[in-house]
Amino acid sequence: MKGNNLCEDFDVNGPSPHWANIDNKRLVCFQEPNENKELCVATLKYITESSIEARKLFSNKTSVNVVATYILCCNVRPEVDGSSNNALERRIKDILWPHQFCNTKEEFIK
Secondary structure: OOHHHHHOOOOOOOOOHHHHOOOOOOEEEEOOOOOOOOEOHHHHHHHOOOEEEOOOOOOOOOEEEOOOEEEEOOOOOOOEOOOOOHHHHOOOOOOOOOOOOOOOHHHHHO
C-alpha cells in the first residue's frame, strides 16, 4: 500500500478501496511516503482501532475488521503532523534496520 495514505486524513464519506482491502488481513506493508509529507496522527489512531469504516467501489459493506500488523518501510523516519503523546507512542514501534531500500544500482553503490 502507498505510504502517502498515512499522510492524509481518513475520509469515511467516500469510497476508499485501499483501506477496505485490509479487511481481516494479518499484515499490511506501506511503501515509503514522500519526504516532504508528515504522517497524519488522526489516521494512525483511526486505523489502529479494532474496526474502521471503509468501503470498496460500488459496495455497501462498510465495516472493516482490523486484525493487521502495519509495517512502514522507509529509509528516513517520517515526521508526524501533531505532537507525540502516549496514545501515539503505544501504536508505533520504531525498529532500526541496518539496511536501506534502493531502486537502482547507483543508489546501492553509494
